[in-house]
Amino acid sequence: MIGPLRAVATPAARLGLVRAMVGGYTLYYLARRRKMLREVVRTDPAMFSPVGPVRVLREPLSAPVADKLNDATLVSTALFTLGAGHRLLGPVHSALVAWTLSYRNSWSMVFHNDNTLVLHTLALGVSRASDAVSVDALVTGRRPDPHPRYGWPLTLMNAFSTATYMLAGIAKVQGPSGWSWVHGDSMRRQVAIDIVRKEVYGSEAPATAYTLYQHRALFTLFAAGSLVIELFAPVGLLHRKLGKLWAVGAFGMHWGIRVIMGIRFRYQLSGVSFAAWFEVERLLDLVRRAR
Amino acid sequence: MSGHVMNEVSWSRRERTWVGLFAAAALSAVLLPARQNWRAPEKQADGFPFSYYPMFSKRRRQHANVVYAVGITADGTRRRLRHSVLGTGGLNQVRRQIYRVALTEERADDYATALLPRLLANPSCDDLVSVEIVRGVFDLDECLLSHEVVATEEHVLAAADLGRVPATASELTPAAELVTAEELIPTSAAATPTTPPAAAPGLAGAPQ
Numbered sequence: 001m002i003g004p005l006r007a008v009a010t011p012a013a014r015l016g017l018v019r020a021m022v023g024g025y026t027l028y029y030l031a032r033r034r035k036m037l038r039e040v041v042r043t044d045p046a047m048f049s050p051v052g053p054v055r056v057l058r059e060p061l062s063a064p065v066a067d068k069l070n071d072a073t074l075v076s077t078a079l080f081t082l083g084a085g086h087r088l089l090g091p092v093h094s095a096l097v098a099w100t101l102s103y104r105n106s107w108s109m110v111f112h113n114d115n116t117l118v119l120h121t122l123a124l125g126v127s128r129a130s131d132a133v134s135v136d137a138l139v140t141g142r143r144p145d146p147h148p149r150y151g152w153p154l155t156l157m158n159a160f161s162t163a164t165y166m167l168a169g170i171a172k173v174q175g176p177s178g179w180s181w182v183h184g185d186s187m188r189r190q191v192a193i194d195i196v197r198k199e200v201y202g203s204e205a206p207a208t209a210y211t212l213y214q215h216r217a218l219f220t221l222f223a224a225g226s227l228v229i230e231l232f233a234p235v236g237l238l239h240r241k242l243g244k245l246w247a248v249g250a251f252g253m254h255w256g257i258r259v260i261m262g263i264r265f266r267y268q269l270s271g272v273s274f275a276a277w278f279e280v281e282r283l284l285d286l287v288r289r290a291r
Numbered sequence: 292m293s294g295h296v297m298n299e300v301s302w303s304r305r306e307r308t309w310v311g312l313f314a315a316a317a318l319s320a321v322l323l324p325a326r327q328n329w330r331a332p333e334k335q336a337d338g339f340p341f342s343y344y345p346m347f348s349k350r351r352r353q354h355a356n357v358v359y360a361v362g363i364t365a366d367g368t369r370r371r372l373r374h375s376v377l378g379t380g381g382l383n384q385v386r387r388q389i390y391r392v393a394l395t396e397e398r399a400d401d402y403a404t405a406l407l408p409r410l411l412a413n414p415s416c417d418d419l420v421s422v423e424i425v426r427g428v429f430d431l432d433e434c435l436l437s438h439e440v441v442a443t444e445e446h447v448l449a450a451a452d453l454g455r456v457p458a459t460a461s462e463l464t465p466a467a468e469l470v471t472a473e474e475l476i477p478t479s480a481a482a483t484p485t486t487p488p489a490a491a492p493g494l495a496g497a498p499q
Contacts (some may be wrong), residue, residue, distance in 0.1 A: 085333075199434075
Protein backbone atom coordinates (compact mmCIF):
# COMPACT_ATOMS: atom_id res chain seq x y z
CA MET A 1 0.00 0.00 0.00
CA ILE A 2 1.19 3.53 -0.65
CA GLY A 3 1.36 6.69 1.45
CA PRO A 4 -1.00 6.78 4.40
CA LEU A 5 -2.63 3.57 3.19
CA ARG A 6 0.38 1.57 4.37
CA ALA A 7 0.38 -0.12 7.74
CA VAL A 8 1.45 2.63 10.10
CA ALA A 9 1.26 2.42 13.86
CA THR A 10 -1.30 4.84 15.24
CA PRO A 11 -2.18 5.61 18.87
CA ALA A 12 -5.34 3.90 20.07
CA ALA A 13 -6.35 7.18 21.71
CA ARG A 14 -6.61 8.87 18.32
CA LEU A 15 -9.11 6.34 17.07
CA GLY A 16 -10.89 6.29 20.42
CA LEU A 17 -11.29 10.03 20.51
CA VAL A 18 -12.54 10.17 16.92
CA ARG A 19 -15.09 7.49 17.86
CA ALA A 20 -16.23 9.57 20.84
CA MET A 21 -16.47 12.70 18.67
CA VAL A 22 -18.45 11.02 15.90
CA GLY A 23 -20.67 9.31 18.46
CA GLY A 24 -21.23 12.55 20.36
CA TYR A 25 -22.16 14.35 17.19
CA THR A 26 -24.56 11.54 16.19
CA LEU A 27 -26.17 11.59 19.62
CA TYR A 28 -26.72 15.34 19.41
CA TYR A 29 -28.00 15.07 15.83
CA LEU A 30 -30.47 12.26 16.46
CA ALA A 31 -31.64 13.35 19.90
CA ARG A 32 -32.59 16.77 18.56
CA ARG A 33 -34.56 15.09 15.77
CA ARG A 34 -36.37 12.49 17.83
CA LYS A 35 -39.70 14.32 17.64
CA MET A 36 -39.26 15.01 13.93
CA LEU A 37 -38.41 11.37 13.27
CA ARG A 38 -41.58 10.31 15.09
CA GLU A 39 -43.55 12.56 12.77
CA VAL A 40 -41.71 11.46 9.63
CA VAL A 41 -42.44 7.76 10.22
CA ARG A 42 -46.11 8.68 10.34
CA THR A 43 -46.03 10.30 6.90
CA ASP A 44 -48.57 9.16 4.31
CA PRO A 45 -47.37 5.68 3.20
CA ALA A 46 -47.88 6.81 -0.41
CA MET A 47 -44.78 8.96 0.06
CA PHE A 48 -42.66 5.95 1.04
CA SER A 49 -39.79 5.54 -1.37
CA PRO A 50 -37.24 3.26 0.32
CA VAL A 51 -33.50 3.78 -0.10
CA GLY A 52 -30.44 1.87 1.06
CA PRO A 53 -31.09 -1.09 3.36
CA VAL A 54 -34.72 0.01 3.73
CA ARG A 55 -35.29 -1.23 0.18
CA VAL A 56 -35.97 -4.64 1.70
CA LEU A 57 -39.35 -3.19 2.70
CA ARG A 58 -42.24 -2.83 0.29
CA GLU A 59 -44.30 -0.84 2.78
CA PRO A 60 -43.31 1.32 5.74
CA LEU A 61 -42.94 -0.25 9.16
CA SER A 62 -45.68 0.38 11.65
CA ALA A 63 -45.00 3.66 13.43
CA PRO A 64 -44.43 2.09 16.90
CA VAL A 65 -41.83 -0.31 15.46
CA ALA A 66 -40.09 2.55 13.65
CA ASP A 67 -40.12 4.58 16.89
CA LYS A 68 -38.52 1.71 18.79
CA LEU A 69 -35.79 1.38 16.16
CA ASN A 70 -35.10 5.11 16.37
CA ASP A 71 -34.88 4.90 20.13
CA ALA A 72 -32.66 1.81 19.93
CA THR A 73 -30.36 3.82 17.69
CA LEU A 74 -30.21 6.56 20.30
CA VAL A 75 -29.24 4.03 22.97
CA SER A 76 -26.63 2.39 20.75
CA THR A 77 -25.25 5.84 19.92
CA ALA A 78 -24.82 6.65 23.60
CA LEU A 79 -23.01 3.34 24.21
CA PHE A 80 -20.90 3.82 21.08
CA THR A 81 -19.90 7.29 22.27
CA LEU A 82 -18.90 5.91 25.66
CA GLY A 83 -17.14 2.96 24.07
CA ALA A 84 -19.04 0.35 26.04
CA GLY A 85 -19.30 -3.21 24.75
CA HIS A 86 -17.92 -2.00 21.44
CA ARG A 87 -16.86 -5.38 20.03
CA LEU A 88 -20.52 -6.39 19.90
CA LEU A 89 -22.25 -3.03 19.87
CA GLY A 90 -20.00 -1.31 17.33
CA PRO A 91 -21.29 -3.25 14.31
CA VAL A 92 -24.84 -3.19 15.69
CA HIS A 93 -24.62 0.56 16.08
CA SER A 94 -23.29 0.97 12.52
CA ALA A 95 -26.23 -1.05 11.23
CA LEU A 96 -28.76 0.91 13.32
CA VAL A 97 -27.44 4.30 12.20
CA ALA A 98 -27.49 3.16 8.57
CA TRP A 99 -31.04 1.91 9.01
CA THR A 100 -32.38 4.95 10.88
CA LEU A 101 -30.93 7.50 8.48
CA SER A 102 -31.96 5.43 5.45
CA TYR A 103 -35.48 5.16 6.84
CA ARG A 104 -35.53 8.90 7.46
CA ASN A 105 -34.46 9.37 3.81
CA SER A 106 -37.13 7.02 2.48
CA TRP A 107 -39.91 9.58 2.22
CA SER A 108 -39.20 11.03 -1.24
CA MET A 109 -36.18 13.10 -0.23
CA VAL A 110 -32.63 11.86 0.24
CA PHE A 111 -30.50 14.04 2.48
CA HIS A 112 -27.05 13.37 1.04
CA ASN A 113 -25.31 15.19 3.86
CA ASP A 114 -25.96 12.10 6.03
CA ASN A 115 -23.91 9.86 3.72
CA THR A 116 -20.53 10.58 5.27
CA LEU A 117 -21.79 10.12 8.81
CA VAL A 118 -23.13 6.66 7.96
CA LEU A 119 -19.87 5.68 6.23
CA HIS A 120 -17.67 6.99 9.05
CA THR A 121 -19.77 5.15 11.61
CA LEU A 122 -19.37 1.97 9.58
CA ALA A 123 -15.56 2.25 9.63
CA LEU A 124 -15.53 2.96 13.36
CA GLY A 125 -18.13 0.36 14.26
CA VAL A 126 -16.26 -2.60 12.81
CA SER A 127 -12.84 -1.55 14.13
CA ARG A 128 -11.24 -1.68 17.56
CA ALA A 129 -12.23 1.89 18.25
CA SER A 130 -12.80 1.43 21.96
CA ASP A 131 -9.37 0.15 22.97
CA ALA A 132 -8.76 3.63 24.43
CA VAL A 133 -10.83 6.64 25.52
CA SER A 134 -13.68 4.33 26.43
CA VAL A 135 -15.53 2.52 29.17
CA ASP A 136 -14.14 -0.73 27.75
CA ALA A 137 -10.57 0.51 28.29
CA LEU A 138 -11.40 1.64 31.83
CA VAL A 139 -12.85 -1.75 32.69
CA THR A 140 -10.02 -3.80 31.21
CA GLY A 141 -7.29 -1.37 32.25
CA ARG A 142 -5.51 -1.97 28.94
CA ARG A 143 -3.13 0.62 27.54
CA PRO A 144 -2.36 -0.64 24.04
CA ASP A 145 0.71 0.45 22.13
CA PRO A 146 0.32 2.27 18.83
CA HIS A 147 -0.63 -0.20 16.13
CA PRO A 148 -1.74 -0.19 12.49
CA ARG A 149 -5.12 -1.56 13.56
CA TYR A 150 -5.86 1.87 15.03
CA GLY A 151 -4.84 3.62 11.84
CA TRP A 152 -6.74 1.87 9.08
CA PRO A 153 -10.24 2.93 10.25
CA LEU A 154 -9.13 6.57 10.20
CA THR A 155 -7.59 6.15 6.76
CA LEU A 156 -10.76 4.47 5.55
CA MET A 157 -12.86 7.32 6.97
CA ASN A 158 -10.68 9.78 5.06
CA ALA A 159 -10.95 7.68 1.92
CA PHE A 160 -14.75 7.69 2.26
CA SER A 161 -14.71 11.48 2.66
CA THR A 162 -12.48 12.10 -0.33
CA ALA A 163 -14.46 9.65 -2.47
CA THR A 164 -17.77 11.39 -1.78
CA TYR A 165 -16.34 14.81 -2.64
CA MET A 166 -14.77 13.40 -5.79
CA LEU A 167 -18.14 11.93 -6.80
CA ALA A 168 -19.74 15.34 -6.34
CA GLY A 169 -17.06 16.85 -8.57
CA ILE A 170 -17.56 14.18 -11.21
CA ALA A 171 -21.33 14.80 -11.19
CA LYS A 172 -20.69 18.49 -11.87
CA VAL A 173 -18.39 18.06 -14.86
CA GLN A 174 -20.20 15.02 -16.21
CA GLY A 175 -23.56 16.86 -16.17
CA PRO A 176 -24.99 18.92 -19.03
CA SER A 177 -22.64 21.84 -18.29
CA GLY A 178 -19.53 19.70 -18.68
CA TRP A 179 -16.28 21.42 -17.81
CA SER A 180 -17.98 24.81 -18.33
CA TRP A 181 -19.38 24.22 -14.84
CA VAL A 182 -16.18 25.93 -13.76
CA HIS A 183 -17.51 29.24 -15.15
CA GLY A 184 -19.81 29.40 -12.14
CA ASP A 185 -23.14 29.96 -13.91
CA SER A 186 -24.55 26.61 -12.76
CA MET A 187 -23.48 27.26 -9.20
CA ARG A 188 -24.95 30.77 -9.34
CA ARG A 189 -28.26 29.39 -10.58
CA GLN A 190 -28.14 26.67 -7.96
CA VAL A 191 -27.79 29.32 -5.30
CA ALA A 192 -30.69 31.23 -6.86
CA ILE A 193 -33.10 28.29 -7.06
CA ASP A 194 -32.26 27.39 -3.49
CA ILE A 195 -33.04 30.92 -2.33
CA VAL A 196 -36.30 30.98 -4.29
CA ARG A 197 -37.39 27.69 -2.71
CA LYS A 198 -36.52 28.97 0.75
CA GLU A 199 -38.54 32.15 0.21
CA VAL A 200 -41.49 30.28 -1.31
CA TYR A 201 -41.62 27.78 1.54
CA GLY A 202 -41.11 30.37 4.26
CA SER A 203 -37.60 29.48 5.34
CA GLU A 204 -34.94 32.05 6.09
CA ALA A 205 -32.89 32.97 3.03
CA PRO A 206 -29.43 34.44 3.65
CA ALA A 207 -29.02 38.08 2.61
CA THR A 208 -25.49 37.25 1.42
CA ALA A 209 -26.87 35.36 -1.57
CA TYR A 210 -28.74 38.43 -2.82
CA THR A 211 -25.68 40.59 -2.32
CA LEU A 212 -23.26 38.26 -4.08
CA TYR A 213 -25.56 37.19 -6.92
CA GLN A 214 -24.73 40.17 -9.11
CA HIS A 215 -20.99 39.41 -8.95
CA ARG A 216 -20.61 36.69 -11.60
CA ALA A 217 -16.82 36.62 -11.32
CA LEU A 218 -17.08 35.60 -7.67
CA PHE A 219 -19.06 32.53 -8.66
CA THR A 220 -16.38 31.58 -11.18
CA LEU A 221 -13.93 31.73 -8.30
CA PHE A 222 -16.19 29.71 -6.00
CA ALA A 223 -16.89 27.12 -8.71
CA ALA A 224 -13.21 26.68 -9.55
CA GLY A 225 -12.35 26.40 -5.86
CA SER A 226 -15.02 23.82 -5.17
CA LEU A 227 -14.01 21.74 -8.20
CA VAL A 228 -10.38 21.72 -7.08
CA ILE A 229 -11.40 20.62 -3.57
CA GLU A 230 -13.71 17.92 -4.92
CA LEU A 231 -11.87 16.45 -7.89
CA PHE A 232 -8.47 16.51 -6.21
CA ALA A 233 -9.75 15.27 -2.85
CA PRO A 234 -8.09 11.83 -3.16
CA VAL A 235 -4.69 13.54 -3.44
CA GLY A 236 -5.09 14.21 0.28
CA LEU A 237 -4.67 10.50 0.88
CA LEU A 238 -1.17 10.51 -0.55
CA HIS A 239 0.45 12.66 2.12
CA ARG A 240 -0.63 13.54 5.62
CA LYS A 241 0.04 17.28 5.25
CA LEU A 242 -1.85 17.41 1.98
CA GLY A 243 -4.70 15.62 3.69
CA LYS A 244 -4.84 18.20 6.47
CA LEU A 245 -4.72 21.00 3.94
CA TRP A 246 -7.58 19.42 2.02
CA ALA A 247 -9.61 18.98 5.21
CA VAL A 248 -9.19 22.65 6.09
CA GLY A 249 -10.22 23.61 2.54
CA ALA A 250 -13.31 21.41 2.59
CA PHE A 251 -14.26 22.68 6.05
CA GLY A 252 -13.95 26.27 4.75
CA MET A 253 -16.03 25.41 1.70
CA HIS A 254 -18.88 24.19 3.89
CA TRP A 255 -18.80 27.35 5.95
CA GLY A 256 -18.85 29.33 2.70
CA ILE A 257 -21.94 27.38 1.59
CA ARG A 258 -23.50 28.06 4.99
CA VAL A 259 -22.96 31.81 4.67
CA ILE A 260 -23.92 32.16 1.01
CA MET A 261 -26.70 29.61 0.63
CA GLY A 262 -27.80 29.12 4.22
CA ILE A 263 -27.38 25.35 3.79
CA ARG A 264 -26.15 23.57 6.89
CA PHE A 265 -24.05 20.47 6.30
CA ARG A 266 -24.04 20.00 10.04
CA TYR A 267 -21.61 17.11 10.28
CA GLN A 268 -19.06 18.95 8.13
CA LEU A 269 -19.68 22.33 9.76
CA SER A 270 -19.08 20.82 13.19
CA GLY A 271 -15.59 19.82 12.08
CA VAL A 272 -16.11 16.27 13.40
CA SER A 273 -16.29 15.00 9.83
CA PHE A 274 -12.63 15.97 9.38
CA ALA A 275 -11.30 14.85 12.79
CA ALA A 276 -9.76 11.66 11.37
CA TRP A 277 -7.19 13.74 9.46
CA PHE A 278 -5.66 15.17 12.62
CA GLU A 279 -3.73 14.04 15.70
CA VAL A 280 -6.76 14.68 17.89
CA GLU A 281 -5.26 12.70 20.79
CA ARG A 282 -3.17 15.80 21.48
CA LEU A 283 -6.36 17.31 22.87
CA LEU A 284 -6.18 14.70 25.64
CA ASP A 285 -2.62 15.80 26.45
CA LEU A 286 -3.81 19.40 26.64
CA VAL A 287 -6.55 18.38 29.05
CA ARG A 288 -4.08 16.43 31.19
CA ARG A 289 -1.71 19.39 31.31
CA ALA A 290 -4.53 21.77 32.17
CA ARG A 291 -5.27 19.70 35.28
CA MET B 292 0.39 8.74 10.37
CA SER B 293 3.75 10.10 11.34
CA GLY B 294 4.35 7.44 13.98
CA HIS B 295 6.90 4.66 13.68
CA VAL B 296 6.14 1.74 11.41
CA MET B 297 5.24 -1.35 13.38
CA ASN B 298 6.73 -4.69 12.79
CA GLU B 299 4.30 -6.15 10.28
CA VAL B 300 4.53 -9.53 12.05
CA SER B 301 2.68 -8.07 15.03
CA TRP B 302 -0.34 -7.49 12.83
CA SER B 303 -1.68 -10.89 12.02
CA ARG B 304 -2.10 -11.86 8.41
CA ARG B 305 -5.71 -12.78 9.11
CA GLU B 306 -6.56 -9.36 10.51
CA ARG B 307 -4.76 -7.58 7.67
CA THR B 308 -6.57 -9.65 5.07
CA TRP B 309 -9.91 -8.92 6.68
CA VAL B 310 -9.14 -5.19 6.78
CA GLY B 311 -8.01 -5.17 3.15
CA LEU B 312 -11.09 -6.98 1.93
CA PHE B 313 -13.47 -4.88 4.00
CA ALA B 314 -11.87 -1.58 2.93
CA ALA B 315 -11.84 -2.60 -0.74
CA ALA B 316 -15.48 -3.70 -0.65
CA ALA B 317 -16.65 -0.58 1.20
CA LEU B 318 -14.73 1.82 -1.04
CA SER B 319 -15.99 0.06 -4.15
CA ALA B 320 -19.55 0.43 -2.90
CA VAL B 321 -18.98 4.16 -2.39
CA LEU B 322 -17.40 4.68 -5.81
CA LEU B 323 -19.67 2.44 -7.86
CA PRO B 324 -22.57 4.91 -8.14
CA ALA B 325 -20.32 7.14 -10.29
CA ARG B 326 -21.30 4.97 -13.27
CA GLN B 327 -24.81 6.45 -13.05
CA ASN B 328 -23.37 9.62 -14.61
CA TRP B 329 -22.88 7.73 -17.87
CA ARG B 330 -26.33 6.12 -17.96
CA ALA B 331 -29.34 7.46 -19.81
CA PRO B 332 -31.23 9.94 -17.60
CA GLU B 333 -34.32 7.73 -17.39
CA LYS B 334 -32.19 4.86 -16.11
CA GLN B 335 -30.27 6.82 -13.49
CA ALA B 336 -31.04 5.83 -9.92
CA ASP B 337 -29.80 7.46 -6.76
CA GLY B 338 -29.29 5.69 -3.44
CA PHE B 339 -28.30 6.12 0.17
CA PRO B 340 -25.68 6.12 1.59
CA PHE B 341 -24.14 5.31 -1.79
CA SER B 342 -24.92 8.16 -4.15
CA TYR B 343 -23.68 9.78 -7.33
CA TYR B 344 -24.92 13.19 -6.13
CA PRO B 345 -27.35 13.89 -8.98
CA MET B 346 -28.31 17.33 -7.63
CA PHE B 347 -24.98 18.62 -8.94
CA SER B 348 -25.57 17.45 -12.50
CA LYS B 349 -28.98 19.08 -13.02
CA ARG B 350 -29.24 21.68 -15.74
CA ARG B 351 -29.98 25.05 -14.15
CA ARG B 352 -31.73 27.58 -16.36
CA GLN B 353 -32.80 31.15 -15.81
CA HIS B 354 -36.44 30.17 -15.28
CA ALA B 355 -37.32 27.62 -12.63
CA ASN B 356 -40.52 25.91 -11.63
CA VAL B 357 -41.49 25.52 -8.00
CA VAL B 358 -44.63 23.75 -6.83
CA TYR B 359 -46.16 25.06 -3.64
CA ALA B 360 -49.42 25.59 -1.80
CA VAL B 361 -51.29 28.87 -1.56
CA GLY B 362 -53.90 29.59 1.11
CA ILE B 363 -56.76 31.90 0.23
CA THR B 364 -58.76 33.94 2.72
CA ALA B 365 -62.39 35.05 2.45
CA ASP B 366 -61.39 38.43 1.02
CA GLY B 367 -59.30 36.76 -1.69
CA THR B 368 -55.89 37.38 -0.16
CA ARG B 369 -53.43 34.72 -1.34
CA ARG B 370 -50.58 33.51 0.87
CA ARG B 371 -47.96 30.88 0.23
CA LEU B 372 -48.01 28.30 3.00
CA ARG B 373 -44.90 27.55 5.00
CA HIS B 374 -43.43 24.03 4.66
CA SER B 375 -44.16 23.17 8.29
CA VAL B 376 -47.87 23.75 7.63
CA LEU B 377 -47.79 21.31 4.72
CA GLY B 378 -45.88 18.39 6.18
CA THR B 379 -43.03 17.09 8.28
CA GLY B 380 -39.35 16.47 7.67
CA GLY B 381 -38.28 19.96 6.66
CA LEU B 382 -38.50 22.21 3.64
CA ASN B 383 -36.82 19.95 1.11
CA GLN B 384 -38.77 16.85 2.05
CA VAL B 385 -42.07 18.71 1.82
CA ARG B 386 -41.02 20.29 -1.47
CA ARG B 387 -40.07 16.95 -2.99
CA GLN B 388 -43.29 15.33 -1.81
CA ILE B 389 -45.55 18.02 -3.22
CA TYR B 390 -43.62 17.94 -6.51
CA ARG B 391 -43.81 14.16 -6.69
CA VAL B 392 -47.56 13.98 -6.08
CA ALA B 393 -48.65 17.09 -7.97
CA LEU B 394 -46.40 16.90 -11.02
CA THR B 395 -44.72 13.52 -11.38
CA GLU B 396 -47.79 11.50 -10.38
CA GLU B 397 -50.26 14.16 -11.63
CA ARG B 398 -52.34 13.86 -8.45
CA ALA B 399 -52.44 17.49 -7.35
CA ASP B 400 -56.11 17.10 -6.42
CA ASP B 401 -55.24 14.28 -4.03
CA TYR B 402 -52.53 16.39 -2.43
CA ALA B 403 -54.89 19.34 -1.95
CA THR B 404 -57.58 17.11 -0.45
CA ALA B 405 -55.12 15.38 1.86
CA LEU B 406 -53.89 18.77 3.02
CA LEU B 407 -57.29 19.90 4.30
CA PRO B 408 -57.22 18.16 7.72
CA ARG B 409 -53.79 19.61 8.42
CA LEU B 410 -54.95 23.12 7.55
CA LEU B 411 -58.15 22.77 9.57
CA ALA B 412 -56.12 21.65 12.60
CA ASN B 413 -53.58 24.46 12.32
CA PRO B 414 -54.51 27.68 14.17
CA SER B 415 -52.44 29.73 11.75
CA CYS B 416 -54.83 28.73 8.97
CA ASP B 417 -58.06 29.68 10.75
CA ASP B 418 -58.72 32.51 8.31
CA LEU B 419 -58.28 30.41 5.17
CA VAL B 420 -61.26 29.29 3.12
CA SER B 421 -59.46 27.32 0.43
CA VAL B 422 -56.10 26.10 -0.71
CA GLU B 423 -54.50 25.83 -4.12
CA ILE B 424 -51.59 23.74 -5.33
CA VAL B 425 -49.66 25.97 -7.68
CA ARG B 426 -46.77 25.65 -10.08
CA GLY B 427 -44.94 28.96 -10.10
CA VAL B 428 -42.43 29.99 -12.73
CA PHE B 429 -39.65 32.15 -11.36
CA ASP B 430 -37.11 34.24 -13.25
CA LEU B 431 -34.09 33.55 -11.05
CA ASP B 432 -32.11 36.60 -12.16
CA GLU B 433 -35.09 38.86 -11.63
CA CYS B 434 -35.81 37.41 -8.19
CA LEU B 435 -32.25 37.62 -6.92
CA LEU B 436 -31.36 40.98 -8.44
CA SER B 437 -34.56 42.69 -7.36
CA HIS B 438 -34.44 40.99 -3.91
CA GLU B 439 -38.05 39.99 -4.43
CA VAL B 440 -39.13 36.41 -5.00
CA VAL B 441 -42.16 36.79 -7.24
CA ALA B 442 -43.49 34.25 -9.72
CA THR B 443 -43.79 35.49 -13.28
CA GLU B 444 -46.54 32.94 -13.88
CA GLU B 445 -48.65 30.81 -11.59
CA HIS B 446 -50.55 27.76 -12.80
CA VAL B 447 -53.13 26.33 -10.44
CA LEU B 448 -52.84 22.55 -10.50
CA ALA B 449 -55.60 21.86 -7.98
CA ALA B 450 -57.84 23.63 -5.50
CA ALA B 451 -59.77 22.49 -2.45
CA ASP B 452 -62.30 24.20 -0.26
CA LEU B 453 -61.87 24.07 3.51
CA GLY B 454 -65.65 24.14 3.85
CA ARG B 455 -65.95 26.45 6.80
CA VAL B 456 -66.64 30.03 7.80
CA PRO B 457 -63.23 31.61 8.31
CA ALA B 458 -62.25 33.26 11.57
CA THR B 459 -61.91 37.01 11.45
CA ALA B 460 -58.71 38.63 12.62
CA SER B 461 -60.29 39.52 15.97
CA GLU B 462 -61.32 35.90 16.51
CA LEU B 463 -57.85 34.49 16.01
CA THR B 464 -56.27 33.24 19.20
CA PRO B 465 -53.05 34.91 20.33
CA ALA B 466 -51.23 31.67 19.51
CA ALA B 467 -52.68 31.71 16.02
CA GLU B 468 -51.52 35.28 15.50
CA LEU B 469 -48.03 34.34 16.53
CA VAL B 470 -47.73 31.52 14.02
CA THR B 471 -49.56 33.42 11.32
CA ALA B 472 -46.72 35.86 10.96
CA GLU B 473 -44.20 33.05 10.71
CA GLU B 474 -46.02 30.46 8.70
CA LEU B 475 -47.89 32.39 6.07
CA ILE B 476 -45.94 34.11 3.38
CA PRO B 477 -47.64 36.69 1.15
CA THR B 478 -47.60 35.57 -2.42
CA SER B 479 -47.15 37.82 -5.39
CA ALA B 480 -49.93 40.23 -6.19
CA ALA B 481 -48.30 40.64 -9.56
CA ALA B 482 -48.42 36.95 -10.38
CA THR B 483 -51.35 35.95 -12.51
CA PRO B 484 -52.98 32.75 -11.40
CA THR B 485 -54.25 30.73 -14.31
CA THR B 486 -56.06 27.47 -14.16
CA PRO B 487 -54.63 25.03 -16.63
CA PRO B 488 -54.08 21.97 -14.49
CA ALA B 489 -51.38 21.01 -16.93
CA ALA B 490 -48.85 18.98 -15.08
CA ALA B 491 -45.52 19.63 -16.62
CA PRO B 492 -42.94 17.07 -15.67
CA GLY B 493 -39.60 17.62 -17.24
CA LEU B 494 -40.03 21.35 -17.59
CA ALA B 495 -36.86 23.35 -17.79
CA GLY B 496 -35.46 23.99 -14.37
CA ALA B 497 -38.06 21.84 -12.69
CA PRO B 498 -37.27 21.18 -9.07
CA GLN B 499 -35.49 17.91 -8.50
